[in-house]
Amino acid sequence: MLRKVLSRFDHSLDGYSPDPSTAVAAATLNYSDLKNDGKRPFSIAYFAVLMLAYILFLLTLPVSLLFCIKVVHEYKRMVVFRLGRLKPEMGPGVVMVLPCIDLYHMIDLRTRSYDVPSQEMLTKDSVTVCVDAAVYFRVSDPIATVFCILDAHLSTKQLAQTTLRNCLGTRTLTEIMMDREGIAMEAQAILDEGTDPWGIKVERVEVKDIRLPRELTRVLAAEAEASREADARVSLTWSEKASVALKRAAENFAGSSAAVNLRYLQTLCRIAAYKNHTIVLPIPVELVKGFMRRFCSNKKLVKK
Structure with a gap:
């Protein structure tokens, strides 16, 4: 034939x-x-x-x-x-x-880079996004490039635009913002398979920027701010509860000398657990004053 x-x-x-x-x-x-x-x-x-x-x-x-x-x-x-x-x-x-x-x-045969024109695309959850991407490709089979297609480079560029649009159309906005690398890898695999009969090898696809409409950006910013305020209120509530519990514990310790001594011993155990060369023992001031008075009185008796 x-x-x-x-x-x-x-x-x-x-x-x-x-x-x-x-x-x-x-x-x-x-x-x-x-x-x-x-x-x-x-x-x-x-x-x-x-x-x-x-x-x-x-x-x-x-x-x-x-x-x-x-x-x-x-x-x-x-x-x-x-x-x-x-x-x-x-x-x-x-x-x-x-x-x-x-x-x-x-x-x-050298690698070429092509900037995919910025285009508006509709996501799976009906959100319009504007995506900028870059495609890197080279000729792997010169004979196939000449024999199988009229303009391999132009066809690769057009296929890159449609492939990127199809990949984004199957994902929601959250998936697009969180999984850029996955989108790039999927687009590269589809492009490489489609351009292989033309003698073209797609080496890499990079998603450079994803832009949202201004109205949607404002809504997302307001939602993020409300989420941060809610987290701050939760933290404030927990801190207030902790302060109340600490106040009650202090009142209990103030009325019981045994509880104070127990807390003192617990603190000493925690300090001794670390490999320290110097151990500081907190001693009540009244005990130190009494000891100093006795020491001074004994010293005077020795001099006499």
Whole structure:
């Protein structure tokens, strides 16, 4: 089937009328057929035109070298169609083409970045959001990029817009705000699967910014402020209850010397639990004063 489609030009030169079914075959032609197809035979017309091109090249030397020699950089590849037939990709290095019969495409393999235009999208809970994103992609198969689609880069950009819109449409506003990384990974997987037949590899998708309408922003800000005020009131209520309980405990301790001594011993146990070199023992002032008086009186008696 593929041989009939690619040899229509040769058959027409030989006066051969192709089968009408080749038109249908051309419409269903895909890249896998081209890869799986073996060596195709060449017609007499093909060799005649090819020999004529080489003769013109030799007759116009060395001027023809200026038009036939091409330099392919390390980050590029060249896809050549010779008389309509696809040749293996060429490069990097010096490549020779015949301007009369060769049509070549220079494909850049470096990663490209594309800023998805800011667009308004409707979430699952019917909220309008404006999202900015960036897509990073590169050409992984130069032949597929030329053979399978007319403009792979433009098609990838358009597919990125629709994919991002579909991913956001299946999530609520809360999920979008909390799971940016998940949205980016899902969009990358869908894009990579969709652009793989075109020879495009989507490396990364980044959600840069999510903007909400002003009215919704005000509502969310008011809701957050009300939530903070409620939390503050709850904390104030608990602190008031704690102060009342502490006051009652202080009143109980004031009326009972045994409770004070028990609290004193508990404090000593807590201090001794740590690895400290110095232990401070809180002693009542009255006890210290009595001890100092006795010490001073004993000292006076010794002097006498």
